[in-house]
Amino acid sequence: MAFSSLIYKTCGALAAAMLCGIAALILTQIFLRAIGHQIPSADDFAAWALCASIFLALPSTLMSGGHIRVTSLRNLIKGPFGRVMDITASLIALAMLAWGSVALASFVWDSYRYNDVSHGLVAVPLWIPQITMVIGSALFSLAFAERVIRLVLHLPTETSNIAPESTEV
Template sequence: MVLTRHLFTFCGALAALSLLGIAALILAQIGLRLMGSQIPSADDFAAWGLSASIFLALPAALLHGDHIRVTSLRQLLPARLGHGADILAAGFATGMMAWVAWAIFGYVAESWTYNDVSQGIVAVPLWIPQSAMVLGSVLFALAFAERTLRLILGLPVERDDISEQARGE
């Protein structure tokens, strides 16, 4: 489970780099437009960077407990029932994300099979930028599976709780 934690954190770093790439692209585009030029297909590259940043950030966000959760009902339940509800919710989310990952993989496989390319000035095989969606969704499903297992075993599920447990606090 330590390996997956590092993998999820690495994906978060890739998401941050993707956002930095978008910022650099926008700044370069502004500068070039002031000089009467532009970057071909800049909008496409920015959109792919945004998609990559969203999908690659999903596992890291779950690891840090940064996803929005509705806890009002959970807080009304006794501890034992609430823990059971957490397990059911994480298990359901695991199944849903596994299905989403499978569907996205099928979508990208079609792009590969049919040699789909972008319609912009720069023809990019679409499976290349779409691969970040596959990676992010597969790792998000894995993160939920790990969360479900940790809940079942009674282990901490979020990074801060795990760090405290490792330090013996």
């Protein structure tokens, strides 16, 4: 599972790179507008980069424990019943994510098959920016499958590298 961790971290780094790309695009657009020019379809590129950053960040965020989850109930329910509840919830999430990944793949395949292009000044085949949604959601499904396996094998589900905060004054 070390290989999957590397994949998740790489996706997280790509997501961060997309956010940096958005910032660079906006700053360049501001500068170019000040001198009377602009980047064609800059808003499209920024939107696609934002979508990529969201979907690519999902698996690494799950594995590092960064997703917002309702943990109060899980913390109250200890022992085997709590573990079974956690496994059941993860299996339900996995089923929904797998379904969503297949639906997204079908959507992107249709964009490719029908040669859909963007409506902006720069005609980009839509399957190219859309493929990041499929990759991110498929890896998110894989991360949930790994979570279920870890829960069944009594392994830690989160691999956070953040050191706990000191409570000393």
